[in-house]
Amino acid sequence: MRGDRRGIRWGLLCVLAIFASLLRVAWAQEPVSREIPALLQADDVVYDKELQTVTARGEVEVAHGERILLADSLTYNLDTDVITAQGDVSLLEPSGEVIFADYVEVTGDLREGAIRSFRMLLTDRSRLAAANAVRVDGRLTQMRKVVFSPCEPCREDPERAPLWQIKAERVTHDQQEKMLKYRNARMELFGVPVIYTPYFEHPDPTVKRKSGFLSPSFGFSDELGTRFQIPYYWAISPQRDLTVEPIYTTKQGVVMTGQYRARTTGGQYSLAGSATVADKTTGRETKTDVFRGHLDVEGEFNIDRIWRWGFDARRTSDDTYLRVYDFEFDRFLRSEAYLEGFRGSNYFSARTFSYQGQSRRDEDRELPIVLPEIRYSYVGKPGTAGGRFFAEAGALGLTRIDGRDSRRLSSSVGWTLPYTDNLGGITELTTVVHGDVYAANGVDETTDAVNPPDASAAGEDFQGRLFPQAALSYRYPMARQGFLGREVLEPRVQLVVGPNGGNPGEIPNEDSRDFEFDDTNLFRLNRFPGRDRISSGQRIDYGATYSIFGEGYSYASAFLGQSYRINSDDAVPDSAGEDGDFSDIVGRVDVRPLRYLDLSYRFRLDEDNFSAQRSEIGMRAGPPSLQTRIDYTFLKDETDSDSASFGQREEIYAEVRSRFARYWSAYASQRRDLTTNQTLRTRLGLVYHDECFLVDLRAQRDEFRDRDVEPDDQIFVTITFKHLGQFVAEQ
Structure with missing residues (x-):
């Protein structure tokens, strides 16, 4: 009977293979291997030598690897090489898809076959059904009377039509071309036909990229009028593609946009941009037929495991173009090229970059052009006593079309030694020497x-600085188990010493302008960003952190700190302390008393009257059924001698979100400038989202104003059909 068992096994593997090949009509699957043995369970297995058939009957179950085939009966004819399975046939794939059929007949070489009452359940609960499916010539699978829907049946009435489905008279899957071709297809909503097409085709799910049109969108705006977009995607090769997306507008003509992408053996690069000839408003004047556009080129390439280089060039024809045509917008467009390397804790970079402003206040001729910026950072390994050396070196060349130029060579060499005593206290000594x-x-x-107006400032000057600093800090964490939870208290004190001065006016301040004194830099040796300014003089920093961790989600943490400056110079803002004076008080508080309640507060208080100089308050509250978010920010007007100045800012942002039903949610938000008592942006939204359908309705009001960018009311409607893409409407 060994030959008989071999015939049985061959037939079972063929049945599994034809099911797997038909499953690839809808989803890519691994092929069936004939080297893996198949296990058969059935009430009765009969080998008819005269008819040359092998028949299994009664709760037939065939297991081949992780695939399982179930049927009422299974027959393999050795003479005709035909396999037949019938009666509640089902195949469970390893990935989770399940195929159902009433009757299956296939040749042993898998080139010809047929399935009656073909049905399939995908892993995402989508459903595909056909009256029958026929396999022809080993590459074509033809299905008749096909229905597809990702929507789950109604629980109360499973026979009711789903929210949407697609029906087609015929569907052909060409496995050689990897295309699905539909004949006489229609889309139904709640069982009512809404769209009909005699023919359309798309790649099968095994294809990750294919040339063709993408989902279109249309909308309305005061500036552009009615707009319509339909992208075309061109898969040039496995490593390259091109997307062309013209924007048709009734008021400003056609805007041609596109993106080219490519991968190489060592990296990738892309080229994106847009161009149009349209009107442009500048103040009270409107210029007609002006060229407008933008360019965004970026790439990154690996040289080896340590080194890589790249570039990112971003430019636009004018500073309102991106906002008018709804492209990605940043306050400044930065173009750069770089080389960088990583080895352990060490880092090297060489960059060159420039900026383009996107506001009427920006003077592009005064923005810096950096040629180049070189940085090197070294962190040594701990020595025998635990000490560690560190070093930094750099070079900077900065120029402007109008304004001052500067070149800088800089380095820092330091050593730090931490020590933990028997009581758990941590002492750390740090010494460093800066040279510029x-x-x-x-x-x-x-x-x-x-760009100073005084012509006498145009001369060239050389300046040098050698600045040593040392710091000795001590912190002592203490912990105990209290009735509210585990409590941790960690006081910390630090003495910083260095020469007075060190920030002469002849040294241009380019990278240390945005000074901000807060809880994050209280204990830093140099609180300034960049190297052009340094925290000189002597000071004592002190503060304490208290944390409590309760059961479950509850916790609380608070930090309070201050600095006493023995002496200083004019470059150090008053908030960090004047000569012989205390600094402002800085701190933060984070509290989560309940699972759905988070509170935060960061602050800086005047050391004399405790008035707020900076406040950031945040709240997150509520479960998904009703969530609330409030953010409040207050920044007092600061104008210091050598740091950036800005006017007083006070702003509040509030947002409410609610998932008030299984598939329904709504949200509302508003951002308001409390200094000018003006609303900046208001948004309202209503969303329906189930397993197969999404409708997102949004209304938005923007109050931003900048020449041809005016306050705008917009309405967005997004409709998404699962697996079919999305339809977007804007007003």
Whole structure:
């Protein structure tokens, strides 16, 4: 009977293979291997030598690897090489898909076959059904009277039509071309036909990319009028593609946009942009037929495991173009090229970059052009006593079309030693020496303006600085188990010493302008960002952190700190302490008393009257059924001698979201400037989202104003059909 068992096994493997090949009509699957043995369970197995058939009857179950085939009966004819399975046939795939059929007949070579009452359940609960399916010539699978829907049947009435489905008279799957072709197809909503097409085709799910049109969108705006977009995607090769997306508008003509992408053996690059000839408003004047557009080129390439290089060039024809045509917008467009390397804790980079402003206040001729910026950072391994050396080195060349220029060579060499005593206290000693050499012209030491009006400031000057610093800090964490939870208290004190001064006006301030004194830099040796300014003099920093961790989700943490400055210079803002004076008080509080309630508060208080100089308050409350978010920000007007100045800012943002039903949710938000008592943006939204359908309705009001960018009311409607893409309407 060994030959008989071999015939049985061959027939079972053929049945599994034809099911797997038909399953690939809807989803890519692994092929069936004939090297893996198949296990058969049935009430009765009969081998008829005269008819040359093998028949299994009664709760037939065939297991082949992770695939399982169930049927009432299964027959393999050795003479005709035909396999037949019938009666509640089902095949469970390893990935989770399940195929159902009433009758299956297939040749042993899998080139010809037929399935009657073909049905399939995908892993995402989508359903596909056909009256029958026929396999022809080993590559074509033809299905008749096909129905597809990702919508789950109604629980109360499973026979009711789903929310949407697609019906087609015929569907042909060409496995050689990897295409699905539909004849006489229609889309139904709640069983009512809404769209009909005699023919359409799309790639099968095994294809990750294929040339063709993508989902279109249309909308309305005061500036552009009616707009319509329909992208075309061109798969040039497995490593390259091109997307062309013209924007048709009734008021400003056609805007041609596109993106080219490519992968190489060592990296990738892309080229995106847009161009149009349209009207442009500048103040009270409107210019007609003006060229407008933008360019965005980026790439990154690996040289080896340590080194890589790249570039990112972003430019636009004018500073309102991106906002008018709803492209990605940043306050400044940065173009750069770079080389960088990573090895352990060490890092090297060489960059060159420039900026383009996107506001009427920006003077592009005064924005810096960096040629180049070189940085190197070294962190040594701990020595025998636990000490560690560190070093930094750099070079900077900065120029402007109008304004001052500067060149800088810089380095820092330091050593740090941490020590933990028997009581758990941690002492840390840090020493560092900073060295900088500057060559600058156009610098006026009486002002920090990048383009000073005084012609006498146009001369070139050389400046040097050698600045040693040392710090000794001590912190002692203490913990105990209290009745509210585990409590941790960690006081910390630090003494910082260094020479007075060190920030002469002849040194241009380029990278240390945005000084901000808060809880994050209280214990830093140099609180300034960048290297052009340094925290000189002597000071004592002190503060304490208290945390409590309760059961479940509850916790609370608070930090409070201050600094006493023994002496300083004019470059250090008053908030960090004047000579012989205390700094502002900085701190933060984070509290989560309940699972759905988070509170935060960051602050800086005046040391004399405790008035708020900076406040950031945040709240997150509520479960998904009703969530509330409130953010409040207050920044007092600060104008210091050598740091950036800005007017007082006070803003509040509020948002409410509610998932008030299984598939329904709504949200509302508003951002308001409390200084000018003006609303900046208001948004309202209503969303329906189930397993196969999404409708997102949004209304938005923007109050931003900048020449041809005016306050705008917009309505967005997004409709998404699962597996079919999305339809977008805007007003």
